Every structure is written in structure tokens, then in C-alpha cells.
């Protein structure tokens with residue numbers, strides 16, 4: 001394993017263990033997590049492998065096979081760039097009172113960065129899972145995910161919800177992870193693409209964004225404002241949508257319309273999966289995209305074209321996935337239509353003079369685990 005070889009070479013010793021955590025795509029349930037709502041992600045085959053040994057002192061020595069240098073620090077505040085995600089997890093665990101000291105750590109990641117596939121969550125959860133075991137903290141997978149989210153929110157400074165970290169920590173191969181972001185209850189639901197002659201294609205628009213982007217924070221704020229105006233704890237609690245919309249206007253009205261209907265779409269999609277009607281979920285994916293485009297306003301032309309061209313090429317449904325403003329779309333495609341969807345999307349991009357998007361299949365993969 002490359003991470004282990006690099007660990008030996010860098011630190012002159014064997015790592016005490018090797019862990020891996022994946023990125024994710026969200027099948028449906030977008031911008032619902034921070035509204036106490038419902039989400040349905042699954043883990044992708046790409047992730048972060050971390051070879052790790054704990055240290056008795058408080059020193060942190062890091063190396064990434066994808067970035068140069070060996071960042072070394074004792075004060076977590078000295079961490080920069082990607083090392084902040086690692087430092088953030090140490091910070092979150094220490095803040096929670098866990099006796100976590102230093103660490104020697106080599107990471108090897110293959111989640112396309114900025115593609116909206118949660119590469120940072122994969123890094124945090126790999127580190128959190130490793131520290132949990134190495135220091136015998138006895139945390140559940142969800143508690144590791146929560147620590148990883150605190151790292152992003154409180155240390156890195158990204159106001160994300162729990163979707164990405166929970167998916168990375170709790171997903172299972174061949175299944176999608178249904179999660180209620182209020183109760184944090186989860187259920188792994190069989191999601192058998194191959195058995196239904198389907199493939200899930202990721203279309204990476206190549207448009208890069210960053211969740212420190214103020215547009216994400218503004219959407220959260222719109223939702224909080226709407227909930228306050230409606231006198232509910234969060235938009236999850238809106239039961240009479242028509243009544244609520246009558247009391248709102250502008251952005252708050254549109255955001256509410258999206259969040260409430262998106263929660264219904266998650267439930268509907270789960271109903272279809274339970275019924276074994278995987279081929280029927282496409283309409284819900286399309287509806288989710290339109291709602292994100294028109295009501296939540298987090299799409300962009302490259303995502304819209306990817307979705308429209310996928311459907312024209314024969315996809316059963318398609319939508320943007322993740323935070324939006326770039327990143328990736330997903331398309332549910334019958335095996336025999338994969339080529340025509342590729343051609344349709346590539347052609348639509350070429351027509352507009354845009355660089356060809358990366359298009360590749362992803363199947364539901366395992367969540368965080370120990371490899372050695």
C-alpha cells in the first residue's frame with residue numbers, strides 16, 4: 001500500500017494502522033441536512049487512505065501523497081491548507097475532552113477535489129476513525145462523523161451540515177444511507193443498480209467552488225430566517241406548505257418550497273427503493289434538480305446542461321449533487337444508454353465551447369473502515 005510505504009520512508013517506522021474513508025454522492029435530499037431534514041447519500045469508491053501512529057507528545061507530523069511537504073506542528077493553529085482538516089479533527093476531539101495527543105500520519109487520496117464529492121469529509125473521517133481506534137475513544141461512527149463536522153464548522157470555518165461526514169462514516173457497500181438529520185437515526189437501504197440494468201454516472205462539470213463561498217452560508221441564513229418567521233425550530237417542521245408559503249415572500253418563500261418538497265422527495269424515493277422500483281426514481285431526481293435550480297438557486301449553467309443533456313441522451317433522471325454552484329451532477333442511466341448519454345453531454349458542452357466534463361460511473365461503496 002502506497003500510504004504505508006510512504007509512512008515508512010517518511011517516519012522510519014511501521015504505522016500502527018491503516019484506515020480508509022470514502023467520499024460520497026448524494027442521491028437525493030439536498031440542502032436539507034442543516035434544516036433538520038432527510039438525506040439519502042451513498043459512498044463512492046474513491047476516498048482517503050490514512051496510515052497512522054499516535055504520538056506520546058503533542059507533535060503532529062503529516063504527509064500527503066497528493067501535496068508536497070511534510071507539515072509539522074505542535075500548535076494546531078499553525079496548520080495550513082489541507083493540514084487544517086487533520087488539525088481540525090484533533091481540535092474537535094480534544095475540545096470534547098478526549099485525551100488525543102500527537103500523530104504521525106500519511107494520507108493518500110483519490111477523491112477528485114472540488115468535484116462536490118466530499119473529499120474533505122473523507123479526509124476528516126479517515127483521521128477521526130483512526131484516532132478513535134488508536135486512542136480507544138469508544139466513539140460510534142456517528143460520533144466520529146459529528147466530530148468531523150465540528151472540525152469543519154469550528155476549526156476550518158466551513159458552515160456545512162452533517163451529510164458528507166455521516167455518509168463517509170456510515171455508508172455500506174451496495175446501499176444508500178437514509179438519515180434523519182434531526183434524530184440522527186440512519187438506515188442503510190439496498191440500492192442495487194446493476195441488478196436493474198442501471199448505472200449511476202457522475203458528470204464532473206469541472207467548475208470548482210468552495211463551501212467557504214458565502215452563497216452557501218446565505219442559503220442557510222435564508223432558511224433560518226424563514227423558519228423564524230414561521231415560528232418553527234427549522235423548516236423540517238413545516239407541515240402545511242401552502243399555508244407557510246402564503247406567509248412568506250421572495251427568497252425565504254423559494255427556499256422553504258425547496259426544503260419542504262425535497263424532504264417529501266426523499267421519502268418518496270425511499271418508498272420506490274423499498275418496492276424494488278429503482279428504475280422509477282428518475283422523475284424524483286429531475287424534480288429535485290428543478291427545485292434546486294429554480295427555488296433554492298444553487299445550480300449553474302454547466303450543471304443544468306449536464307442534467308438536460310443526460311436526460312436527452314436517455315438517462316432516467318439526473319440532478320446536481322452536493323452543495324451546487326459547480327461540482328458534479330449525477331445521472332441514472334440504463335446500461336444500454338451509457339454511450340448515448342456520454343455523447344449527448346460531451347456534445348452539449350462542446351457546442352458551448354466548454355471543456356469536456358469527466359464522466360464516470362460510481363457504485364455504492366463501503367464507509368470508513370480499517371484496512372490494516
Ligand code: GLA
Pocket residue numbers: 026029030031032033034160161162163164211322323324
Ligand atoms: C455540502 C455540505 C452538506 C450539505 C450539501 C447540500 O455538501 O457539506 O452538509 O449541506 O452541501 O445538500
